[in-house]
Amino acid sequence: MHAAPMYIAETAPTPIRGQLISLKEFFIVIGIVAGYALGSLLxxxxxxxxxxxxxxxxxxxxxxxxxxxxxxxxxxxxxxxxQGKG
Incomplete structure (x- = not known):
């Protein structure tokens, strides 16, 4: 979870790099909210x-x-x- 922004920053194309890092954080928050919602039902x-x-x-x-x-x-x-890949 903590290494994902660094990995995205190293591998993502420059024009969408910031969007992908923000999207990763957005999905973490969505998962937390979904967990709380399901937990409140159970x-x-x-x-x-x-x-x-x-x-x-x-x-x-x-x-x-x-x-x-x-x-x-x-x-x-x-x-x-x-050699040749980095």
Whole structure:
């Protein structure tokens, strides 16, 4: 979560770089609001936290799998001295 703005700044095209960083923060806030809204619906449900966990777990797994397809950042390529890609 904290490394994402740096990664976006290194890999995004210059004209949309700021928009992408702002969009990342926007989606974090949307997720927090959605979590509170769903939590308020489940507050009277016995073991409602399990539903919250069950709903968010597949999203986390999909994001974790998706990380395999992220391109390497130019900084990472330069630190490893990979010629022609940095």
């Amino acid at each position: 507050v009277d449900t016995v073991a409602g936290w399990r539903y919250m966990f069950g709903i968010s777990s597949p999203v986390a797994v999909i994001m974790g799998i998706g990380m395999w397809w992220l391109p390497a950042s130019p900084r990472w390529l330069l630190l490893r001295a990979i």
